Amino acid sequence: MAGGRRRSTAGPSGPAPSISQRMNDYKVSRTYKTPSTEVIEPAYPRQTGQERFDAMTPAEQDEQFGPEKAEALRDGTISLADLVDHSELATAQDFITEKPLNAAL
Numbered sequence: 001m002a003g004g005r006r007r008s009t010a011g012p013s014g015p016a017p018s019i020s021q022r023m024n025d026y027k028v029s030r031t032y033k034t035p036s037t038e039v040i041e042p043a044y045p046r047q048t049g050q051e052r053f054d055a056m057t058p059a060e061q062d063e064q065f066g067p068e069k070a071e072a073l074r075d076g077t078i079s080l081a082d083l084v085d086h087s088e089l090a091t092a093q094d095f096i097t098e099k100p101l102n103a104a105l
Contacts, residue, residue: 082099
């Protein structure tokens with residue numbers, strides 16, 4: 001196959017193309033755009049959970065998580081990842097929940 005055109009084969013009385021010839025025809029006759037591998041940084045990057053927690057005042061942290069959890073997060077006893085849990089449901093998608101402090105310790 002040359003020039004991006006399909007190669008015609010002889011009719012029923014002519015020789016049948018081999019599998020490798022047919023695969024080459026298939027590969028050449030189809031053109032796909034491939035995604036770019038260039039990394040583009042977002043204009044407004046998202047904060048991580050820890051960055052958001054650190055940006056809060058201690059009073060806001062206490063209000064959001066409760067005083068005991070907030071204190072454990074501030075002193076490094078637990079991390080935010082330790083508080084993540086999920087509930088499995090038989091008839092619907094699972095959903096993310098927050099562990100109680102005693103389960104995170």
